[in-house]
Amino acid sequence: MAEDTLFSEVLDPANRADPYPIYARLRENPVAPQRDGSVVVSSHAAIRSLIFDPRLSSEDLPPSHRPRTGNPLKDWLLNPIKDRIATAHRPLIFRDPPDHDTLRHAVMRAFSVARVEALRQRIVRDVDALIDACVGRDEVCLVEDLSYPLPVSVICDLLGVPEADEPRFQAWATQLATALEPDARHDEASRHRTVAAFDAISGYMRALIREKRRRPTADMLSALAAPGPDGKAVMGDFDLISTAILLLVAGHETTVNLITNGMLTLLRHPQELERLRADPERAPRVIEELLRYEPPVHFRTRKALGAIAVAGRIIPKGAPVILLFAAANRDPARFDDPDRFDPDREDNQHFGFGGGLHYCMGAPLARIEAEIALVALCRRLVAPGLMADPPPYRPGASLRGPERLGIRISGIAPG
């Protein structure tokens, strides 16, 4: 296949299980213009330079055919992703400074280390309960049994969503996550399902925010909904709703992939699984290497507001720029023997959480969840083995991870 259509190979579901050979070909030309006008950036040095460049905008292309339904939230979702720039109510991952900074600052203040650490004990209990529920079986379906229910339950707790409502959130989050994939804009039916999910979740959130204002509790949504020190709202209602939805979707879908990719990788490297079982102190190293080796988010798209010189090429003004984080994570110019899974690697500066202005806000929470889940799985699953390798993957090329992960076991050790 030609150089200038390599990225369409990345999007091809046939390559989902192992996109890394395509990434290696892309890296031969680390700033690679594609036939559709986009530019794929795949080397560590070029991405490192670009994530700090203020000429890369997250507000995407100006609208050509913007829908007008009368509801700005619905408009935003009906818009093809590339056309969402001028719509008024965007979550902060689709916004630039100064608005982005104001919103991010408000979220980060509420998303404190103390708040994340306070979740630790409950995550431990959740993980144990989810594994306990598998006792007596000779196989575990990791996604269904643990990777999927855990993060949604944690993020609901963090936000302050009542436990009884959690199942509804699972369905909404799954549908909304599809909107982040480049392919989603081509599929009319899926877009309408997304809008329906968005309508439902934003209606729910609006009511919940009203409730949190009336009777504030210790959760994050109450903190975000409360007036700031000057008595004024920290963010407007639309921003509050879109932020809550962002936290739900981003905090959920990505962590599912981190845990599932993590266990898949450990099962493919049984000696590392054994070492983690014997020494849970290795968990932070294992998680960082997983974030490099099999990151939950493979790429994000930005737009060049001006011509940018990088790695000896010029990205033209207006071009969509695809930052292929997962390819940079395997760049041999930055990492020795990059295709080897090696938790003992030093100086592991990966892009597993992106980087720059939009660096993942939930990174500390994701690390804790993955650490607790993987350590518990390694300790408790007796003689685990993969039932299918590669496993079936979900459609997303960016938020990439297995759809199912069957693990054969000979028993479950007590927690």
Place this chain on the structure above:
Amino acid sequence: MSAAEAGIVVVGASLAGLRGAEALRRHGYAGRLTLVGDEPHRPYDRPPLSKHVLSGELAPDATVLPERAALDAQWRLGHAAVALDRDAKAIRLADGSVLAYERLLIATGAQARPWPAASGGALAGIFTLRGRDDAARLRTALAGGPARVLIVGAGLIGCEAASCCRDLGLPVTLVDPNPTPLARSLGTWVGGVIADCLRDAGVTFHAGAQVLRFAGDASGRVARAHLADGGAVEADLVIVALGATRATDWLSGAGLMADAGGVTCDGACRVLGADGTPCPDIYAAGDVARWPNPLYGGRLMSVEHWGNAVAQAAHAARNMLAPSEDQQAYHHLPAFWSSQFGINIKAVGLSAGAGADAVAIVQGSRASRRFLAVYGRAGRSIAAVSFDQARWLPAYAEAVAAGQPFPPIRDASDQGGFLAMAPGFPPPRAAPTPIEAHHG
């Protein structure tokens, strides 16, 4: 002990000394390694001393630097080096002991410029802030609830201290000869933003004022400062924040090119003898080292910043172990950070030191106190500073290092029009060269 058995001696057990020693081990040096420090403490980190330590959020002894590699070193702490004998290849310590070396790394850093005793500097209640013990003493005194704190010098340390004192609810007066704070490091145009912060925080700022002397009460405690304009400031606690002088006194008889401005090195961090020839066995790094920086046309400079201590020490260590035909020149783009009045300030490049003639806000706004400003000289970008906008700074650092046009980046996401202003640097205090880049 023969010189070879004596191994490498590192004089100075702070950031540069520690990171230099670690780099020696990392580059495979397996011989004897000795670190000499004048303070009794293991290496600790200085930036928190004027911030979290003063405000009480961090205990002074919680600043110990992590040792990132097993050093397997001899520690000679609590006794300063007082003399260097190059012929004998030995140094003498304050306790009279003599330490032989095969190769020497000088990383003695700098010391706070004290207030002269003749003008009241010996009164109780007058502090400088450089080391961990200084910070502990000052913290205790601030916790005692002084009636008014007077800070002399509105540089980075003075402003950080003022910010901490206001956080503690203490009345503060800040005195500086320039029209705004941070005038020497950032110029009066950017410094004006900090002047606004001072005002909002309730600091009394005397711009263009100079303290002549301090007067004490009957018990020998400071009571007031007399200013050059005839006025006086009542204060029972004074912080003198007038910068630092390089710790080179101990080298006075050693026949090296060393003075209060530093010890002069060649491009590879080898110390120069008085005749200008490099000593093959003596290197210097960190605040104390003055070297020709190729990024600035080989002008001699010493850089008093945290990042330089780390990078230069590692570079010197590498050269110490390399043969004479493989001595690499040390390139460094100065960079520093500060936090004060809730604002995170980060800067790269040399502004005043390299003769900046223009400054422009290229992103954000002065009014919001969240912005990125670039300094230019003759149409080239030479430095950049960010106020609460640090994530964009690396892009400007690349542009500054490459000497791109001023301003280097157009079409940024939150950019209005540019208006180039005069940066407003005060005239230099002394001869323009060599350059000193202050603060870490």
